[in-house]
Amino acid sequence: MTAPAATHHYVVRSPFARTGLSCPRPVAEHIDRLAAPYLTLAPGPREPGVWRTIADGAPPGEAVAESVAAQGESAVDYAVDHPRKELYHLAPRGEAWVTQSLLRATRAIHRCAASRQGVLFLHAGLVRLGGLGVAVVGGSRAGKTSFVMAAVLGGAGVMVCNDDVSLTADRDGTVTGAGWPRSVSVRLDTLDLLFGARRARAVRDSLTHPANETLLSLRDAGVERHGTALIYPWEYADLLGSGIGSSARVDVIVHLSLADDPSEADLAPVAAADRAALLDRHVLALPNKHLNIFGHEPDPDRLDRTRHALTALPTFRFRYEFRDVRRQVDRLARHLHARIATP
Template sequence: MDSSSSTRQYTVRSPFAHTGLTCAPEVAEQVHHLAAPYLTLDQGAAEPGAWRVVANPPPRLDATVAETVTAQGEVAVEYAVDHADRVLFHVAPRSDAWITQSVLRATRAVHRCAAGRQGVLFLHAGLVELNGIGVALVGGSRAGKTSFIMASVLNGSGVMVCNDDVSIAAHADRPGVIGTGWPRSISVRLDTLELLFGRDRAEEIRSSLSHPANETLPTLRDSGVEPHGTALLYPWEYADILHTKIGQSTKVDALVYLSLADDPAEVDLAAVPQAASTELLSERILRLPNKHLNIFGHEPSPGSVERTRRALTALPSFRFRYDFRDVHQQVDRLADYLSGRI
């Protein structure tokens, strides 16, 4: 892939916005591959006024504002932003893999900010269809969301929409709550891969992954920041490994506040009263659409998110502490429990 070769213009669309992308055809092909099924990409320039993401540095850096994204365990990614013309340029690093990852990350950030302006809530939760029931698995980092969703897919009962940072909306013109996923890498604990696939197959999977951050993530394990170790999967890699499809969105039928039990005796599954659910939910609503690059305007109009908050707190809510080592059986337990109550 030669990012300096002739570039073309593309339009990227989500349910919330459209943006422009200027890059080499090889980059566009990779972005299209990585963004499915959440974003679509078509040839042709975006409409005037839309934000544009450009894969090459600007001709004059002094006419732009520098923005840097630094994620734990990754190299820093540098951008240059022309706010007047609504253009974001990728500056560095210039490796093929990072150019693709960078322009996709920036495009996702613009669309998530647009969703925020429309009153969409972002929730620290995974979203899975469990035997046809839309379940938002609410919990912080290392709560076991990704492990649980992957096990549900392997069991044949689950379809993943996203493993984290789901966007939630309650629309005035249709009933229910809709959760939508985003094209972001899937962070998986290394011991999850071994638990689900066995040591040999887990090592094959790790060696086949293409996210560029996997080259530097072992430093987190070596330093003790991530004792279990972690790997990043692109959505298409996840789908290939689990022989499954990924859903773009689904109706949310229940909230499950998920956590890992330190001991099998601590496993617990119970309904949560609405007042308690409201408090738990408020702790997991993300205050910003993105971890980085919230520079596109994301503040909703006053009161626009209240309809979604009310709809979320009215959903059936449950608390589930599960045993990581027994995850397949725990998936069946939750599926059976919810099918009798939803």
């Protein structure tokens, strides 16, 4: 019988928190790769009073069961010991799922800490495009990921995040957006559009997120029309020949949507009086889709300061045709640089 891998201890850092991590060294190496550049990991014991995520070991009997069930994925089971601030991964087993589970839980703890500090979570991507930090706001299926991928393809821009940005404002009104280590959910027809059908198939076959083994069943069952694949950040960077930034200044907000017909494509400024209501439609009420169990009540003063600073930024609506996304990126970039001074 093969002996279980030795457990090692690590400290995980973000701008908002420090947490502990206990797992075999190969799992830690995978987490380190997947978390970069958003979180850093170093050997060492956890500090007193902080949360720790644990890959193995038996949880105490008083630990509370928690389960995460995302659509199209296997359910992930945890046990949480709140008094000791310890979270144990239980299932599914296998190195790929243990890695994904511990990273998800660690991210949730850090995002709850960010929420307590008044960080505003927005359903938006953030990309540095020609020197400008562009927050691309929109709901699900608004075309954010497709647009951001086209914007950074071949090194033309740098992605901070594609779908979920955390925002804070300094007292002078400067807004900074930060990303998080999470997989990028990409429509399969986006891969076909950007890379051609043959290369897109090769890309799908090369992806390593364990949920991709089951996600395709959603399209086959008619749950999803286009189908999706999950791409880890390092795979995303390699695929697009682009860098990934952990954070960037936000200079402009663009509310994005897909046009049903080329004649509906449009680019227009948003009046100052309309910006707050439009923005609030896309503010995330909770820091995480799952595992909001670590305390996340926000600092209201800092949250209000960030909301006010965001509504003061230049803001536009942009509807674009999906099949013309590469040209539409260039169109938007030219428009913004003609109206906004590059910092």
